[in-house]
Amino acid sequence: MKHFLFSLLLFLSVSSFIAAANPIRNSSFELGRADFGISRHIRPENRKIFLEPVFDTAEKVHGRQSIRFDNPGGDTIELVSREYQLVPGRTYTFSWYMKSSRPLNIRAGQYCGEATLRSKIWTMTVSHIFRPANEWKRYSFTFTAKGRNSWYFTLFRWEAEGKNNSATVWLDALQLNEGKSPTPYSPSSGVEAALCGDRRVRFPGESLPCELRIVNHTNRPQTVKATLNLNDTLMDQISFPSQILTQTVPPNSAIALPVSTETKRYGHFRLAGVFDAAGSTHPLGGWFFTEIPRPQKRDTAPLKGFANGLNCDLGMPAYGIFSCAYRAINSGEKEYMEFLRNSGTLFLRLHDGELTWKILEPEPGKFNWTIADEHFRTALENGFVLMPVLGNMFFLRDHGNRKRSYSPLPDWIFKSSATRIHKMNGSWDGVSPDPEAWKRFAAAFATRYKGKIAAYEITNEPNIALPSAKEYVPYLKSAAETIKKHDPSALIIGGGLTTDYGGSTNRFLKELGDSGVLKFCDALSFHPYATPLDSSPTPANSAIQALRKQLDRYAPKLPLWNTELYYIAPSPIPYYAVSASASHAHHLLRRYLIDLGEGVERSILIQSSQLLQNELAPHWELGENYVYSGCIPHDRYTGQSVASYLLNGATPVERFQWPSGATGYLYRMRNGLQLAAVWKSPDAQQFVLSLPEGSFEVLDMYLNPLKHHGKITLSEYPVFLRGENLQNIMKKTKLSGVLSFRILSAFLFLRNDRPELLLEIQNISPKKITAVVRPDFTEQPQTAELNVNEKALFHFPGAENARPGSTKVYLSDGERNFTLPLPSFQRKLLRDGETANGNGFSFAATSTNKGLSLQITVRDSERGPRNAKAPWNGDSIELFFDSSPLDNPGNIYAGGNVKRLFLAPASANGLPEHKSAFGMDAARIQSAVTVTKDGYRAQALIPWNELGMKSPGILGFDIKVNNTTREGRLSYGIWSGTNDNYRFRNRYGLWHPAQKTGKEKAE
Amino acid sequence: MKKTIWMGIFFGGLLLTLPANAQKVLFSFDKETGTEPTEFLREGRWVNGGGDAAGTMEIVKAHDHANGGKALKITRKNGLANFSRLRVQTKNLNFKPGITCRVSGWFKGDREGLAQIQLTSPWAKNKKQWYKPIDFRVGKEWRRYSFEFIVPEASANSTLTSGKLYLTFGLFQNSLKELYAKDILWEVKK
Known part of the structure; x- marks a missing residue:
């Protein structure tokens, strides 16, 4: 007995030490490939089959087996672990055993990213190339963990670079331990367990097998108790009784227990829990699956009514390990096609894959249809309706450190004298390719795929790729005429208008309409990046209505197609990873419902990887191209399935x-x-x-x-x-x-140097009302008649004591009285000559006879690089001016009254001091930027007429200071508004001149 | 009983009679300058049942109403021993029997609870007194309530033959401690 207790205590202490020492679960592969993802980048000439790894009991370092990768096709293979956290600042050693049948380079790495609410960024990547011997050998490297909220994963990659290396590789006994050298191998705990089961999509009445695999690494029998909870991932109230599984596992052996996945309802579910063994508790799962309605019968004829779709490259999230590779993750093409087809998705937009002009016509007049033939055949066999984006995108963009070196257009097109390059601001130049070559390409494409392509979208997002529609119209017209000549049934989709990258559509659409080219189109496509949802600053439905109204001037019956839908998160943030992880089934459904409701005929999600749940690395969902988990449905998949089932073929009423x-x-x-x-x-x-x-x-x-x-x-x-x-x-x-009112905004401005409160109130009741509004600091209510959804501004003088949060606002609709707290002030207030502070800077704005004088001090001693044409991408000051901030406050857009000024110091990449302006003549603005010991100081004198003012008056004003490090990482501080200042003027601060102005007298 | 009758006579003597053709009467407290309303009185039961010790009636600022102005506030203190409600009433108004009246006004309580509004024709000896009470729930936030009263044709033995009505409202003592009222409008619909 004493011996037993001693052994138990020893084991417990070892067990807990192991858990702390090696965070890599299933690190000797005793549970098969549980807790690992495997990508195979298959070369284009090979069949797109996922060759499963072999668990080799004859060759092993620890336990009963190792993992063996046979590779007759010479795939580039990646093995990725489940994510884990390390302690920042501590030194770790990563070690593993490896052997290979033939010489081969393998990169082994520890990859780490910082996950915060607003962004996910790479913190560190430490990897080295190793050349395994033909017998087992232990390899290792040492590193120091970084970051504060960092999630790591292990990655092995065969460095074949697309070359045929069919070496067989074995791996075993992966370990991370603290210290500068590898310690003897130990698994993450004495007993390890994982939920296993490949199938994750279920239709009603079907089974969906899942099993709990347990391995006992110790020399004693271990009783394992697993507690598993099954919940809907979005609807908290949907949960199922816990499952408790208890089993004794013999020493040095593995068992499997069945786990129930029965839900008897549709939904997206997560199975997760803990298991207790040998006195320790360990996490289990999560293991995701979905139950969805069986899809409608597929009609592949050109559709009537609505259809949803996917932007798809016909490979799992492809990443350019080598050209034209097919990436299979934990399953092959057949399984991936089935996964997409089961979602009911009908329409595929082919934009992001290998169907570029560059690939299809590598030399003038010589076409390579191998990839396209294969892609289209597979897609059509699986019942998808196809829309390639002809020409991909007419741009030439920065690529790594090689400026203007990447384009989806063929390299030879740039040697043609008929090709023109348009210098654009930002990170790319526009391209007008040789028109004859373009026509030849369109003719060849349409001839080869006659009858197989439902629609051609004529280039992607020309409104940001090109200077104006004038450069786009000839290409749209010639492509339309050529395609219709060779394949009359194919639809021509023009436009591709985007609001991504600050893209504006109004002028471009006007130019398209005026040119008459829309008569060649069967639909106009748009990409609603700036207006994804009903809750966006500009609601999606309003944006569609405005687009429809504008289009009706030129082509009243021309259908609208939404061909790229990405930022469906509630609050778009310009980081793909975050916006993707913040978006869910209900966001996707709402967008589809709005599109259909507003008469949009196609709504196409970008990209197919948004349907995948990153089970292994939830903190890296869509964050990087390495960490995918295979055909595991995200709740967006469940949403997509519901939308397909209900809405495909539907019409708005x-x-x-x-x-x-x-x-x-x-x-x-x-x-x-x-x-x-x-x-x-x-x-x-x-x-x-x-x-x-x-x-x-x-x-x-x-x-x-x-x-x-x-x-x-x-x-x-x-x-x-x-x-x-x-x-x-x-x-x-x-x-x-419950309420009849919403306070849309509240801010103070000065009248005769006394603060006056402005409240913007909206009637959100279902009927017209007489609104009575009174803040608690005044006896005088204000009244206005408001129609449904109508907004009005209410002025309340004597607002010295107005305090957001504590001041109460009383509102009456004639039937009910409401008490709402005064919301935070939307605009900051600044008096003439007063100094204000922002995050890392201070400034003062003073009126002079000659203009507005600005003194800005920035505390930033580290100069970073700057983009010559995009000063906001480097250390710089952005100034925003709105000459009529109180006129038509319901119009929140930064339009003609808004001017911008950029000032920047000399940059680390050798660019000199910078000054540029939008809406103003920069030459008439006196400025100087002086580098100081702990930052830099900027001065500017802007004539009043450059600001659109005859004399000093109330000015909407804001300042944003951009900060780059030497590594180029960008952050920023803003005084009053938001990072959307360039689009919206309603959060700029209000600057007040000292003297009473004519404008104020008039008010 | 004698005391009640005496008080009834006393208040009856104070009542002013409004024109018979009045289609709309607004009881607004905004112009009140004193601490008690000039157009409302405590019911006789209240006066006889304890007066200020039972409860108070006062003019207060309607500080939490969007319209601002003033309100009438009824506060229960010890309450009435023999009656469940603390109520106030208007003076008599002339009217024609067989009309439909709408009474509306803003009300709120110190909590969720029950209040009552009533039209009554003044008591008269050997006549059957007509009155119509309506109970309603109030909350802590001001809300405008509207009540419809159908006043029947006057039969010979009804107090309605007097051609007079008065309006009463108040709180149920076991439900509310305070009742606030503001801008009460009494309209004749037909």
Whole structure:
């Protein structure tokens, strides 16, 4: 007994030490490939089959087996571990055993990224190339962990670079231990366990096997108790009874136990929990799967009604390990196609893969259709409808350190005298390729694939690639004429208008319309990056309506296609990883519902990898090209499936005229039933929809029956009503909101040097009201008649004591009285000559007879590099001026009244001091930037007329200071507004001149 | 009982009679300058049942109403022993029987609770007194309520033959401690 207790204590201490010492789970592969992802980059001439690794019991270093990669096709293989955290500042040694049948270079690395709320960035990558011997040998390297909230993973990559190296490679006993040298190998714990099962998509009535595999590395039997919880990943209220599995595992052996995945409902689910063994508790999972409706029958004829789609390169998230590689992750092409097809997705836009002009016509007039033939054949066999983007994009962009060296256009096109390069601001130049070569390419493409292509989109995002539509129109026209000549049934999609990268569409569309080229188009495509959702600063539905209105001037019946949908997160942030991880099924569904409701005919998600759940590295979801987990559905996949099932082939019937924040549409599904979708944006008030008696179904976002008792409380998750005569039923519904008002903005300005409060109030009740508004510091209410959703500004003098949060605002709609706290002031206030502080800078703005004098001090002693044409990408000061900040405050866009000035010191990459302006003549602005001991100081004198003012007056003003390090990492500080200052003027501060102005007198 | 009758006579003597053709009467407290309203009185039961010890009636600032101005506030203190409600009433108004009246006004309580509004024709000996109470729930936030009263044709033995009505409202003592009222509008619909 004493001996047993001693052994137990010894084991417990070893077990906990091991857990701390080696964070790599299943590091000797006793649980198969659990906790690892395997990518195979398959060369184009090979079949796209995922060759599973072999667990070799004859060759091993630890336990019963090693992992063996046979590689007859010479694939470039990557092995990626589950993510883990290390202690910053500590030194670790990564070690592993490896052997190879033939000489081969293998890169082994520890990759690490910093995950924060706003961004995910690479903190460090430490990797080395090793050349395994033909017998087992231990390899290692040492590094110091960095970052504060960093997530690491292990990566091995065969450095074949596309060359045929069919060496067989074995790996075993991976370990991370603290210290500068490898310690004897130990697994992450004495007992390891993992949830295993490859199939993750289930239709109703089907089984979905999952098993708990357990390995006991110790010399004693171990009793393992696993507690597993199954939950819907989005709907907290959906959970299932815990499963408790208890089993004794013999020494040095492995077992498998079945785990129930039964849900009896649609949804996206996560199975996770813990297991207890030998006195320690360890995490298990999460293991994700989905249950979705079986897709509709696929019609591959050109569609009537709505269709959703995917931007797809027909390979798993491809990353250019080598040209034209097919990337298979944990499964092959057949499984990946089945995964996409099961989502019900019909339409594929082929843009991001290898179908570039460069690949297809490597020499003038000599075409290589090998990749395209294979891609199209596979897609068509799987029932997809195809839309290639002809020509990809007409640009020549920076590539690494080699400036203007990358383009999807063929290299030879740049040698043609008929090709023109357009110098553009930013990171690329526009290209007008040789027109005859373009026509030849379009003719060859359309001839070869006659009858197989549903639509051609004529280049991607020309409104940001090219200086104007004038450079685009001839290419659209010639492509349209040529394609229609060779393949009359193919549709021509023009436009590709984007609001990404600050792209503006109005002028470009006007130029397109004026040119008459739209008569050659079957649809106009757009990319709503700036307006992804109903909750965006400019709501998606308003943006579509505005686009439709503008298009109607030139082509009233021309359909709209949304061909790139990416930023579907609630709050777009210019980091793909973050915006992707913040977006979910309900965001995707809302966008599809809006598109269909507003009459958009196609809505195409970019990109197919957004349907994948990164189970191994949730903190790196879509963050990098290394860390993918295979055909594991994200909740966006479940959303995509629901959208496909309900909306493909549907047509819009009605948009409900509801208060701001609540959205509802009625559609006719392709089976003739009517469908209503209702939801609210997350920042809107609570709405309740009262339902009449009637014959209709009420379904949740994933199509499960919803208990409602005659009332639906709207949320950001859409709810569906489905029935035969919904239009009449919806007329009898009643939408009620808890509130009648929303305070859109609040800020102070000075009148006669006394603060006056401005409140922008919106009527969010379902009817016209007489609004009475009074903050608690005054006895005098203000009144206004407001229609549904109408906004009005209310002025309240004597606001010395107005305090956001503590000051109360009383509002009445004539029936109800509301008390709301005064929200934070949207604009900061600055008096003439007063010094204000921002994050890392201070400044003063003073009125003079000659103009506005600015003194800015920046605390930033480290100069970084700067882009010559994009000063905001380096150490610089951006100044924003709005000459009429109080005129038409409902118009939040930075339009003609807004001027901008850039000032920058000399940069680390040798660029001199910089001054440039938008909307002003920079030559008329006196400025100087002086480098100081701890930063730099800028001075500027801007004539009043350059600001659009005759004399000093209230000025909308803001300052943004961009800061780069030597490594080029960018951060910024802003005084009053946001990083969207270049688009929106409503958060600039208000600068007040000392003297009373004519403008103020007039007010 | 004698005391009640005496008080009724006392208040009856104070009541002013409004024109018979009045279609709309607004009881606004905004112009009140004193601490008590000039157009509302405490019910006789309240006066007889303890006066200020039972509860108070005062004019206060409607500081939390968007319109601002003033409000009438009823506060329960010891409450009434023999009656469940603390109520105030207007003076008599002339009216024609068989009309429909709408009474609306802003009300709020110190909590969620029950209040009451009532139209009454003044008591008269050997007549059947007509009155119509409506209970309503108030909350802590001001809300405008609207009530419809159908006043029947006057039968010979009804107090309605007097051609007078008065308005009463107040709180249920077991439900609310405070009741606030503001801008009460009494309209004749037909």
